[in-house]
Amino acid sequence: MNIDGKLIKLGFLDDRLVETIMVTPSRSNVKSYNTAPIGVWKENKKLVSKVYDNSNTFMNLVEYGKGSLNITHNVISFAKSLISDVDIEKDMKIENSDAVIEVEVLDSIEFGNFYKLYFDPISVDFYVENPRSFCRSEGAIIEALIDATRQREKVNNSGMINHYKEIVDKTGSKKEKKIMERIEEYSNNVA
Numbered sequence: 001m002n003i004d005g006k007l008i009k010l011g012f013l014d015d016r017l018v019e020t021i022m023v024t025p026s027r028s029n030v031k032s033y034n035t036a037p038i039g040v041w042k043e044n045k046k047l048v049s050k051v052y053d054n055s056n057t058f059m060n061l062v063e064y065g066k067g068s069l070n071i072t073h074n075v076i077s078f079a080k081s082l083i084s085d086v087d088i089e090k091d092m093k094i095e096n097s098d099a100v101i102e103v104e105v106l107d108s109i110e111f112g113n114f115y116k117l118y119f120d121p122i123s124v125d126f127y128v129e130n131p132r133s134f135c136r137s138e139g140a141i142i143e144a145l146i147d148a149t150r151q152r153e154k155v156n157n158s159g160m161i162n163h164y165k166e167i168v169d170k171t172g173s174k175k176e177k178k179i180m181e182r183i184e185e186y187s188n189n190v191a
């Protein structure tokens with residue numbers, strides 16, 4: 001399977017926003033690598049993200065021009081990458097990641113306090129047979145479904161359903177956006 005095929009298998013389809021744990025070589029003397037959750041999507045054969053210019057991740061990318069995107073469905077790993085240190089097993093692979101995409105920065109465009117960064121995916125390594133990525137639309141769809149069932153019991157949750165729809169519109173695949181519209185219709189009809 002070529003790199004683009006592997007990215008699609010990892011959930012980078014349509015303009016779906018995949019949450020990754022980005023590892024960058026660190027500018028600090030205290031640790032060799034920095035880890036942070038960063039959302040990434042695919043445009044043609046390139047990967048793209050918006051990264052705030054005050055983050056270590058951004059400054060490391062400017063300094064070294066490379067990093068890795070660790071793919072996992074494990075929410076504990078996302079939390080640990082942000083609030084405490086996760087173990088780096090080898091190179092730029094964190095413990096328990098399902099797949100690792102090695103990236104090089106191709107281009108950056110400034111938008112106020114963040115930059116849109118374009119990455120070349122240099123390699124994609126799978127560490128389990130069926131790697132699973134995380135997309136925020138998954139949780140949002142389940143939450144919207146729960147609220148829709150409550151709506152049936154005459155609890156008005158339309159505000160929450162709109163909120164989940166915004167998340168799905170921002171992060172989901174075409175199929176996820178479509179099913180979210182149907183959940184909204186269902187919810188309006190039972191209200």
Ligand SMILES: Cc1cc2nc3c(=O)[nH]c(=O)nc-3n(C[C@H](O)[C@H](O)[C@H](O)COP(=O)(O)O)c2cc1C
Pocket residue numbers: 019034035036037038039040049050051052054055056057058078082
């Ligand atoms: C699930 C999740 C997704 C995130 N996505 C992004 C993102 O796409 N771009 C960004 O700049 N920050 C994003 N953040 C916030 C950064 O992870 C956060 O600012 C972090 O503290 C940056 O760490 P650093 O200074 O070590 O790079 C995200 C956070 C979470 C929890």
